[in-house]
Amino acid sequence: MIEHLDSALVDWSRAQFALTAMYHWLFVPLTLGITFIIAFMETLYVKTGDPEWKKATKFWMTLFGINFAIGVATGIILEFEFGTNWSNYSWFVGDIFGAPLAIEGIMAFFMESTFIAVMFFGWNKVSKKFHLLSTWLVAIGSNLSALWILVANGWMQFPTGMHFNPETARNEMLNFWDVFLSPVAINKFLHTITSAYVLSAVFVIGVSAWFLLKGREQLLAKRSIIIAGIFGILSSLFLVYTGDGSAYEVAQKQPMKLAAMEGLYEGSEGAGLIVVGMPTPGKEYDDDKDDYVFKFEIPKLLSFLGYGSVDAFVPGVKDLIEGGYEYTDEDGNLQTAISTQEKIEMGKLAIAALSSYKKAKEAGNAEEETVNLKIFRENFKYFGYGFLNDPKSVIPNVPLTFYSFHIMVGLGFYFIALFAAVLILIYRGQLTEKRWLLKLSILTIPLAYIASMSGWIVAEVGRQPWTIQDLLPTVAAVSQIDASAVQITFWLFLAIFTALLIAELKIMIKQIKIGPKEGGH
Numbered sequence: 001m002i003e004h005l006d007s008a009l010v011d012w013s014r015a016q017f018a019l020t021a022m023y024h025w026l027f028v029p030l031t032l033g034i035t036f037i038i039a040f041m042e043t044l045y046v047k048t049g050d051p052e053w054k055k056a057t058k059f060w061m062t063l064f065g066i067n068f069a070i071g072v073a074t075g076i077i078l079e080f081e082f083g084t085n086w087s088n089y090s091w092f093v094g095d096i097f098g099a100p101l102a103i104e105g106i107m108a109f110f111m112e113s114t115f116i117a118v119m120f121f122g123w124n125k126v127s128k129k130f131h132l133l134s135t136w137l138v139a140i141g142s143n144l145s146a147l148w149i150l151v152a153n154g155w156m157q158f159p160t161g162m163h164f165n166p167e168t169a170r171n172e173m174l175n176f177w178d179v180f181l182s183p184v185a186i187n188k189f190l191h192t193i194t195s196a197y198v199l200s201a202v203f204v205i206g207v208s209a210w211f212l213l214k215g216r217e218q219l220l221a222k223r224s225i226i227i228a229g230i231f232g233i234l235s236s237l238f239l240v241y242t243g244d245g246s247a248y249e250v251a252q253k254q255p256m257k258l259a260a261m262e263g264l265y266e267g268s269e270g271a272g273l274i275v276v277g278m279p280t281p282g283k284e285y286d287d288d289k290d291d292y293v294f295k296f297e298i299p300k301l302l303s304f305l306g307y308g309s310v311d312a313f314v315p316g317v318k319d320l321i322e323g324g325y326e327y328t329d330e331d332g333n334l335q336t337a338i339s340t341q342e343k344i345e346m347g348k349l350a351i352a353a354l355s356s357y358k359k360a361k362e363a364g365n366a367e368e369e370t371v372n373l374k375i376f377r378e379n380f381k382y383f384g385y386g387f388l389n390d391p392k393s394v395i396p397n398v399p400l401t402f403y404s405f406h407i408m409v410g411l412g413f414y415f416i417a418l419f420a421a422v423l424i425l426i427y428r429g430q431l432t433e434k435r436w437l438l439k440l441s442i443l444t445i446p447l448a449y450i451a452s453m454s455g456w457i458v459a460e461v462g463r464q465p466w467t468i469q470d471l472l473p474t475v476a477a478v479s480q481i482d483a484s485a486v487q488i489t490f491w492l493f494l495a496i497f498t499a500l501l502i503a504e505l506k507i508m509i510k511q512i513k514i515g516p517k518e519g520g521h
Contacts, residue, residue: 009483010475013085016490018460020078022453023497027071027504029452032146032193033200033231034064035139040227042135046128056220057135058123059516060204063508065120070504074497085486089467089477096162096173097152100180104148112141146196147189154185156468157459158253164380166357166373171471184249188459191242194235195452198415201232202441202448205422207512209441212432217515225426233419239412244305250462251306251314254469256394257462259317260401262302265291267316267325272297273305274406279399285317285392317398321391340391347386350379384466387476396464404457411451418444 038060045053079101082090090097118126118134126134155161161178162171173179205228208221251258258264263279264271277295300310307314315337319325323339353376360368388394422441425431431438463469467477 006483009481009486010478012483012486012490013478014474016486016493017078017081017085019490019493019497020074020081021456021460023501024071024074024078025453025456026449026501027067027074028146029196029199029449030067030203031064031071031142032196033198033235034060034067034204035135035142036197037200037204037224037227037231038064039132039136039139040231041223042132046132052219052223055516056224059220060224061119062511063207066504066507066511068116070500073500077493085479085481086467086477087479089472091170092472092477093159093162093171093468096155096159096171096179099173099176100148100152100155104145108141108144108148112138112145115141143193146193150189150192151180151182151185153459154182154188155179156466157188157463158182158184158249159468159471164383166354166376169354183245184253187242187245187249191239191246192455194239194242195455197235198232198239198412199448199452201228201235201419202415202444204228205232205418206442206445209438210512211515213435213438213442218432220516222426222431225422225431229419229423229426233416233423236412236416236419240416243409243412247305254463255315256317256320256396257401257458258306259315259320260396260398260462261405261458263291263398263402264302264314264316265318265398267314267319269303269313270300270311271302271306271314272299273301276406277402279402281399283398285321285395291316317395321395340385340394343382343385344388344391346379347382347384347388349386350376350383351386353379382470384468384471384473384476387473388465393465393473396462401458401462404454404461408451408454408458411447411454415444415448415451 038057041053041057041060044050045057082097115134115137118131119138122131122134159171160182161175162173164170165172179185204224208224208228211217211221247258247261250261259267262271262274263277265283265285274292274295274297277297278293280289280291280293283289283291303312303314304310306312313325313327315325315327319337321340323337323342325337327335327337329335353372357369357372357376360366360372385394418441421437422431425434425437465473465475467474
């Protein structure tokens with residue numbers, strides 16, 4: 001079925017989607033977090049009547065507005081690409097994947113876009129309390145948008161609450177709540193939005209540090225640092241908690257991703273967690289090279305975090321390809337893992353049985369129909385593997401996943417230290433004296449974006465080759481279009497998105513240099 005598929009089409013389709021998603025994610029995190037910081041500030045303004053809080057609210061609101069407008073444009077293009085570039089995927093799971101996206105558009109985005117008008121243009125036109133309510137609803141609406149999108153993404157990482165209809169060759173939703181309340185989806189949502197809160201806090205602290213270095217807007221800057229610092233450190237601590245939950249779900253549902261995150265080729269009992277390390281360049285799962293050039297690890301921690309026991313076996317890439325290790329299934333029964341080659345054979349059997357079932361049904365052969373349907377259902381668990389030909393194709397890019405994961409984690413702990421430092425020093429009244437820390441706070445802004453982007457690289461590159469885990473690989477999900485068309489639009493999007501990013505940065509920097517309007521009017 002896929003032997004004659006143009007590999008360039010798959011590669012360029014993936015590249016275009018990755019390009020759009022990464023540019024979109026440059027704008028989204030700030031929107032998710034800064035809206036809450038703005039809402040906290042406006043709440044203090046309404047409670048105290050202090051016009052300086054209104055001044056701060058309106059200043060950060062302006063920066064939010066610039067960011068929000070460009071983020072919407074990239075998000076719309078991203079959703080259209082499911083139809084233009086990934087039509088087979090959309091057909092295969094559209095009945096499930098479309099539901100949360102539709103809810104996001106009908107409920108969350110409309111709520112957000114409605115009240116954003118009151119938020120920006122309602123000053124002195126509506127009551128203080130109604131304006132404050134609108135600001136909070138914008139914050140909640142933007143996060144509800146993220147909720148439904150991340151539920152959809154979580155389902156792709158762990159498909160549940162559905163069944164495959166052999167009559168239509170489509171997956172259909174059986175239980176909406178299984179999809180919505182999937183532990184993978186819940187952890188993905190909480191971890192992702194919390195990372196956005198951390199990024200927003202870093203952004204506000206960095207911009208405020210610039211004002212302090214310039215000797216401008218001292219009160220606004222210090223108040224903003226206090227709000228963002230508290231918001232940031234609480235978010236960071238929760239981020240560690242949700243990260244642990246996410247890693248546990250990866251260990252249970254996507255063991256190959258976990259192996260890539262840790263650069264683990266050879267599984268072991270009592271596996272350690274790599275703190276710092278360098279995977280051996282050019283390492284293959286079946287060669288004799290060491291897994292790492294060097295490593296520093298915490299003994300047995302990976303086994304404990306992934307499986308709740310310091311002596312648990314953590315499978316590596318080789319184990320997952322060759323099988324033969326024992327594991328406990330969802331029902332608590334001890335099982336022996338089968339090899340990827342066996343999964344491929346079972347998947348091909350499922351695909352062939354589905355085709356034979358359809359032919360038997362058309363021919364009115366009830367006996368053949370029943371036999372093939374039985375074979376199909378027995379092997380459906382590995383349906384997606386049937387589109388693959390080489391067991392090695394289930395191995396993601398290990399070095400990219402490994403380094404992205406460790407950059408994300410390392411920067412996450414650095415942000416905690418930064419938030420703690422600025423809060424302690426501002427409490428002591430010494431922050432303005434520490435010019436090195438103020439400069440470091442400004443330089444940390446791009447690091448927050450790097451950490452955020454690294455998290456998505458881990459999530460998406462780490463699950464390759466799957467668009468839907470174990471059910472549909474990328475090679476079977478693309479639209480049957482000419483690769484050159486995708487190439488052309490890739491370069492067009494690159495030019496347009498880069499222009500939008502440059503425009504935002506210029507407008508944002510100009511607005512920061514102008515600063516807040518006096519008196520917040």
